[in-house]
Structure formats: structure tokens, C-alpha cells
Amino acid sequence: MKKDIILKAENISKQYRLGQVGTGTLSHDVNRWWHQIRGKDDPYLKIGDTNDRSTKGTSDYVWALQDINFEVERGEVLGIIGKNGAGKSTLLKILSKVTAPTTGSIKSRGRIASLLEVGTGFNGEMTGRENIFLNGAILGMTKKEIASKLDEIIEFSGCQRYVDTPVKRYSSGMTVRLAFAVAAFLEPEILVIDEVLAVGDAEFQKKAIGKMQDISKGEGRTVLFVSHNMAAIKQLCTKTIMMENGIMVFEGNTNEGIDYYLKSNQYGGYVNQYINDTSKGSGFRKLSLVDDKKDLRTEFGFDESIFIKIEVKIDESHLKAHLGFRLVDIKGRVIFTSEIKLGERIKSAGLYEFEVKIPEQFLVPNQFNLTFGLHIPNLEVIDYKQDCLSFEIVETGSDFNLYSGNDYGCVFVDCNWKII
Numbered sequence: 001m002k003k004d005i006i007l008k009a010e011n012i013s014k015q016y017r018l019g020q021v022g023t024g025t026l027s028h029d030v031n032r033w034w035h036q037i038r039g040k041d042d043p044y045l046k047i048g049d050t051n052d053r054s055t056k057g058t059s060d061y062v063w064a065l066q067d068i069n070f071e072v073e074r075g076e077v078l079g080i081i082g083k084n085g086a087g088k089s090t091l092l093k094i095l096s097k098v099t100a101p102t103t104g105s106i107k108s109r110g111r112i113a114s115l116l117e118v119g120t121g122f123n124g125e126m127t128g129r130e131n132i133f134l135n136g137a138i139l140g141m142t143k144k145e146i147a148s149k150l151d152e153i154i155e156f157s158g159c160q161r162y163v164d165t166p167v168k169r170y171s172s173g174m175t176v177r178l179a180f181a182v183a184a185f186l187e188p189e190i191l192v193i194d195e196v197l198a199v200g201d202a203e204f205q206k207k208a209i210g211k212m213q214d215i216s217k218g219e220g221r222t223v224l225f226v227s228h229n230m231a232a233i234k235q236l237c238t239k240t241i242m243m244e245n246g247i248m249v250f251e252g253n254t255n256e257g258i259d260y261y262l263k264s265n266q267y268g269g270y271v272n273q274y275i276n277d278t279s280k281g282s283g284f285r286k287l288s289l290v291d292d293k294k295d296l297r298t299e300f301g302f303d304e305s306i307f308i309k310i311e312v313k314i315d316e317s318h319l320k321a322h323l324g325f326r327l328v329d330i331k332g333r334v335i336f337t338s339e340i341k342l343g344e345r346i347k348s349a350g351l352y353e354f355e356v357k358i359p360e361q362f363l364v365p366n367q368f369n370l371t372f373g374l375h376i377p378n379l380e381v382i383d384y385k386q387d388c389l390s391f392e393i394v395e396t397g398s399d400f401n402l403y404s405g406n407d408y409g410c411v412f413v414d415c416n417w418k419i420i
Contacts, residue, residue, distance in 0.1 A: 003071070003073055004073055004074040004075075005071050005072070005073055005074075006072060006073065006074045006108065006109050006110060006189060006190060006222050007071070007072040007095070007106070007107070007108045007109075007190060007222065007224075008070075008071050008072075008106070008107040008108075009068055009069060009070050009071075009091075009095070009104070009106055010069060010104050010105050010106075010107070011067055011068075011069060011103060011104035011105075012065055012067070012068040012069070012091070012094060012101045012103070012104035012105075012106065013063060013065050013066050013067055013068070013101060013102050013103040013104055014063070014064045014065040014087075014090055014094060014099070014101055014102050014246075015061055015062070015063055015064070015102040016061070016062055016064055017061055063246050064087050064090045064246050065087045065090055065091060065094070065101070065246045065247075066246050066247050067104075067247070068091060068104070068247075068248050069248070070241055070248070070251055072190075072222055072224070072239075073222075074189075074220060074221075074222055075216055075217070075220040075221065075222060076216070076222055076223075076238050076239060077212065077213075077216045077222075077223045077225060077236050077237045077238050077239075078222075078223070078224050078225065078237065078238075078239050078240070078241065079225050079226075079227070079233040079236070079237030079239070079240040079241070079254060079257070080092070080224065080225065080226045080240070080241055080242075080243065081226075081227070081228070081230075081233060081240060081241075081242050081243070081257065081258070081261050082242050082243035082244055082261070083244075085245075086242075086243035086244050086245065086246070087243045087245070087246040087247075088194075088226045088243050089116065089194055089226065090246075091243070092114070092116055092192050092194055092224065092226060093116060094106060095108075095112070095192060095224065096112055096114035096116065096192050097112070098114070098116065108190060109189065110188070110189025110190060111139050111140060111187075111188040111189050111190070112188055112189070112190045112191075112192060113139060113182075113183040113184075113186060113188035113190070113191050113192065114183070114192040115176075115179055115180055115183045115191075115192065115193050115194065115196055116192070116194045116196070117194065117196060121134075121135050121138060121179070122134075122135075122167050122175065122178075122179060123167065124166065124167050124168030125166055125167075125168065126166065126167060127163065127164050127165060127166055127167070128154075128157075128159055128162060128163040128164070128165065128167055128170070128178050129150075129154075129163050129164055131167055131178070131182070132146065132150060132153055132154075132178075132182050133146050135182045135183075135186065136149075136182070136186050139186050139188060141186060141187075146186065149185045149186060149187075152181075152185050153178075153181045153182055153185045153186075154181075156181040156184075156185065156207070156211070157174075157177040157178040157180075157181040158177055158204070159174050159177060159178050162174065163178075173201060173204070176196050176197070176204075177204055179196070180193075180196075180197070180204075180208055180211075184208075184211050184212070184215060187219075187221075188221070189221055189222065190221070190222045190223075190224065191212070191215060191221065191222070191223045191224070192223075192224045193212070193223065193224065193225050193226065194226045195226055195227055195228065197209075197227070197232075205232070209232055209235060209236055212225065212236055213236060216238075223236075225237060228332065229331070229332040230258050230261070230330070230331035230332055231331045231332055231333055232332070233254060233257075233258060234254060234255065234258055234331075237254045238254065239251070239252065239253070239254060240252070240253070240254040240256075240257030240258070241257070242257055242260060242261055258331075270298035270299070270367075270390045270391050270392060271298070271388065271389055271390050272288065272289040272290075272296045272297060272298045272389065272391065273286070273287065273288045273289070273296055273389075274286065274287040274288075274385060274388040274389060279313075281313070281315055282312075282313055282314050282315045282317075282318045282321070282374065282382050282383065283312065283313060283374060283382060283383035284310070284311070284312050284372060284374065284383050284385055285311045285312060285313055285351065286309070286310075286311035287308070287309070287310055287311070287370075287372060287385065287388060287389055288308070288309040288389075289306065289307070289308060289309075289370075289389055289391055290307045290309060291304060291305070291306070291307065292304070292305055292307065294307075297391070298390070298391045298392065299391065299392050299394055300391060300392070300393055300394070301393070301394060302360070302361060302363075302364070302365060302393055302394070302412075303360050303361055304360055305357055305358065305359055305360045306357070306358040306363075306391070307355055307356070307357055307358075308325065308355070308356040308357075308358070308370070308389075309353065309354070309355050310323070310325075310353065310354040310355075310356065310372070311351065311352070311353045312351075312352055312353075312354070312374060312383075313350070313351050313352075314342060314346065314349055314350065314351075314352060315349050316348075316349040318342075318374075318376070318382055319342060319343055319346065319347075319348075319349065320341070320342065320343040320376065321342050321374055321375060321376050321382055322339050322340070322341055322342065322373075322374075322375055322376070322377060323339065323340055323342055323354070323373075323374050324337060324338055324339030324340065324372070324373055325337070325338055325339075325356070325370055325371060325372045325373070326370070326371045326373070327358075327363075327368055327369075327370055328368065328369050328370075328371065328387075329366050329367065329368055329369075329410055330366060330367040330368070330369075333410060335363070335368070335410045335411060336411075338356065340354075361412060361414075362411055362412060362413075363393045363410070363411060363412075364393065364408055364409060364410060364411065364412050365392075365393045365394055366392070366393055366410070367390070367391075367392045367393075368390065368391055368392070368393070369387040369389070369390045370387070370388065370389040370390070370391075371384075371385065371386045371387055371388070372384070372385045372388065372389075373385075
């Protein structure tokens with residue numbers, strides 16, 4: 001059976017010059033021109049460092065992408081994963097024709113709608129309704145076609161009340177809601193979505209993922225989806241590619257791609273302590289992960305307890321604040337949240353230390369991040385430390401090794417079984 005290829009990337013590479021824009025480019029342009037009229041290759045394509053942002057490098061040129069090749073079939077949902085700086089957004093910008101590749105070519109059939117960042121293609125001075133018609137016109141649709149979808153777009157976005165208000169007054173969440181609705185409902189053959197859905201709330205993310213499934217399965221259109229949320233990638237994508245330092249290191253089955261991502265040491269270098277000794281007001285001073293002997297740790301066995309030590313300064317004005325943390329696994333799933341009302345524990349301002357125990361045989365072998373918050377509900381975020389501590393639960397001889405390769409969830413609960 002012949003494949004129905006709707007998008008094809010052939011030998012895509014993108015090179016950028018580091019430093020201030022315009023510095024020394026005239027001499028480089030003359031050099032390129034001199035090589036060109038003599039029928040020789042661009043001399044600057046032979047140099048340049050790999051796009052590893054953690055190293056200093058020796059060249060003024062960097063390869064954001066190198067020799068990317070893949071095909072996408074009609075109706076397919078392609079997930080693109082990789083850590084920050086891997087080249088995912090650069091690839092989407094090339095596929096969306098926002099920027100041109102240095103070498104290689106993109107072949108596509110049909111309209112491409114892109115949602116690469118909050119407010120892509122929106123004019124802040126125009127109302128939401130006017131921006132819908134503007135985006136539709138950019139996609140090549142007639143006014144009649146756009147008007148026929150207008151009510152659906154507005155309803156899906158949940159911005160009915162503000163649709164005649166200038167977009168510059170929208171919050172980032174409202175903007176991305178409307179932008180996604182426009183991109184999804186104006187019927188492009190290829191829909192390109194970057195990490196912007198993370199800006200939306202949980203309800204909207206669920207709606208957006210459901211709509212993308214409808215687009216691909218029900219309407220046979222193609223979706224390219226970049227996300228760090230492995231749960232969304234697994235739920236949505238039929239195929240996945242992984243980027244690393246501008247190079248495509250994996251292409252294939254989504255489950256295998258996620259496993260490759262998780263095992264590629266992306267979450268290596270766990271953090272067992274956060275210290276802030278510069279701030280003077282209310283806020284976190286020290287956050288630590290320790291074992292039952294009070295030793296700092298980043299790896300714990302399944303049968304070990306984990307202790308979280310929280311040192312926090314509270315001013316008089318924040319005695320009624322709430323103090324808590326959220327535990328998230330490597331796939332972006334929120335495992336649980338724990339919180340206390342400080343007013344029930346303390347009576348005066350000062351520096352306090354709390355200790356929280358996560359019991360043994362509770363978290364299954366996996367990798368986890370901790371986010372901490374100090375806030376007055378619906379009034380003030382006093383301090384917020386996202387993903388500032390991280391650790392791993394490792395297999396230490398439990399029965400989980402009998403189910404190797406299976407996803408056994410997030411927690412293991414003793415449900416107090418009884419024989420009746």
C-alpha cells in the first residue's frame with residue numbers, strides 16, 4: 001500500500017552565528033559571494049559547533065539542526081521530544097516556514113497552521129474576533145468560510161465575553177485558548193503545536209488534546225506536537241522523534257521513544273538541596289531531601305522513607321499563609337499535593353523548620369520532582385520554587401522486578417486487605 005506522505009523533511013540543517021547581530025557579517029558575506037562565483041561550497045557550512053548549550057564551544061557558528069530527515073503521513077500525529085535547547089522549536093519554525101533552513105528542503109501538501117508561542121500571528125491592537133478573520137485570511141480562507149466556523153471557535157476558546165476586546169488585554173491563558181481554537185478549527189491540513197498548551201489550565205489542555213485526536217483520527221489531518229509532558233505525548237502521538245543537541249537521535253514507536261527519552265539521562269544530576277540566603281522577606285531559606293539518618297540523598301530504595309526538610313521565614317503579614325509542595329513524576333503526572341495552614345501551627349513571625357515524611361513502599365520506582373509554594377489562597381503567591389528538588393526511587397528487591405517494562409502507576413497503596 002502506497003504511503004500518503006503529506007510532509008517530508010530532507011537533510012534539514014540550520015546554522016546560526018553567535019554574538020551580536022551584524023558584527024563582522026559583511027566580510028563573511030563577501031567571502032561567501034567569492035566562493036559562490038567560483039562555484040565552490042559555502043566555506044561556513046564546513047565549520048560550527050554542535051548545539052550543546054552547556055559547553056562554551058570554539059566557533060562563532062553553531063548548528064541548531066543537523067541533517068534532519070523524516071516523513072509524516074496524512075492523519076498521523078508526530079510527537080517531537082527532547083530537552084530544552086535540543087532544536088525542537090527551530091525545527092517547527094522551519095516546517096512552518098517562519099525561517100528557512102541553511103541546507104535541505106521541506107516538502108508539504110496543504111495549508112500549515114502553526115501555534116509556536118503565545119499569540120502567534122495575533123495583532124494585539126485588534127479584537128479577538130478580528131484576529132480570527134485575520135488568521136483565516138493568512139491561511140487562505142474566504143471570509144465566508146471563516147464566518148461559518150466563527151461560533152465554534154469562540155465557544156471552544158471559552159473567551160465569549162472578551163471576543164470583542166483587543167487581544168493585548170488578554171491573559172496568556174486566554175490568548176493561547178483563542179489561538180489554538182483558530183488554528184484547530186480553520187481546517188489546516190497540517191497543524192503544528194509547540195509547548196504553548198502548557199500555558200493553559202488543566203481543563204483546556206484536556207479539551208485541546210481531545211480536539212487534536214478528533215483532527216487526526218476523525219478528520220484525517222496531520223498534527224506535529226512538541227511537549228515535555230510525556231503523558232500527553234503517549235496519549236496523542238502515533239509516532240515520535242527525539243532531538244538531542246540539534247540531531248535526531250530516535251524515530252519510531254511512541255512508547256519506545258518515551259522510554260529512550262527517560263533512559264537518556266535527561267533527568268540526571270538530581271538536586272537534593274536548595275539554599276536561598278539572600279532574600280530578606282517571607283520565603284523559603286532551605287529545602288532538603290534526607291534519609292532517616294538525616295543524610296542528604298537523591299536516590300532512595302522502594303523500602304526507604306524520604307524526609308523533606310523545609311526551612312521557611314514568615315513575616316507578621318503572612319502568618320495565615322498556606323505552605324505546601326507538589327510531587328510530579330518524570331512523565332509530568334502530578335502524584336499528590338500536601339499543604340498546611342501556617343496559622344494553625346505558628347503564632348508569631350520568625351524562621352521555622354518543618355519536616356515531612358513520605359513513607360516507605362509508597363512511591364513506585366520512578367524519577368520525581370518537587371515544587372514548593374508559600375501563598376495566601378487567591379490573594380498572593382509569596383514564594384514559589386518549581387522543580388527545585390529531584391530524586392529517584394530505585395528498585396531494591398521488591399516484587400516490581402517481576403513486572404519489568406510495565407507501567408505500574410505512581411504509588412503503591414496498602415489497602416488493608418482482609419479475608420472475609
